[in-house]
Amino acid sequence: MTRFDRLKPTFWEDGPGEAATDDTLAAAERELGVRLPAELAELLRLRDGGTVAAHCDAFPTREPTSWSETHVPFELLNGIASLLDSAYLIGEWDLPERLVLLSGDGPTWIGLDYRRSPVPAVTWFDADFGTELALAPTFREFAEGLVPSASFPLA
Template sequence: MSLQFYEGQAFWKSPSEYQPGTMLTDEKISEVERHLHVRLPRGYIELMKQQNGGELAFRYVLFEDGDAAIIPYLYEVEIDHGIGLSSVFIDECRLPDKLVLLTGDLHSWLALDYREKSNPSVVYITESETESGKWDEHPLADSFDQFTTKLFCK
């Protein structure tokens, strides 16, 4: 089996079953950043300006131990839904603070991690299989741009 890694072209799957958000403007980005108290990574913003959320063409990522996760879509950049609801899900699921949730399903999450720095790393968080109410963290990349280079399709 040959893996094809993302190299800067065709990030979004087309057609997509996930309905993207409305066209992203600089004003909307500033509003969401103020709401989340973060500065979103430039590479992330550039992709979201192409299409504000949706299914990924390169939807798999490898962990250091060789396991893989599916990242089917990214949430849209909005305040009242999408990444703007990060704090709601963080509270509800008892996730660590200072995360911006890029996608998830209540059992696993892809997030920008702002806990130790203003330039976030990317982490994949899953429910612990050994301890109820706890989360296991899988560091994926030191930056969003590095994360995208680790995405692949089969």
């Protein structure tokens, strides 16, 4: 069993809930003009967005960000309706084009970054500072790299 397969059943704080369907995922991909990562689709088929479990609510960084010297938060994964708001939010926050925003509420965001490839990297964006930081080359590597925010010292 892969690390992702072990993560998947415990990913959501409250367990499975109302799930995205294959039809809603396909419609979202058409509207967004991208292919969503298979692992993201698997998580959304369990629950169409919401709070993630405490054991996977942060991603460690090699460089400091405006959030922390050591990590970025990932407390919420957007569902389909929020993913579809990406274009509006990109315009509002002056973010680069070709993103699908996974999490955040401005000015900081974590997004699928399709600027260089049809297989998106996962990137941190800070609209206030105009900075970005590559977190993982794929969504799967991002998901498998999630850790508890409680594992980091308080700043």
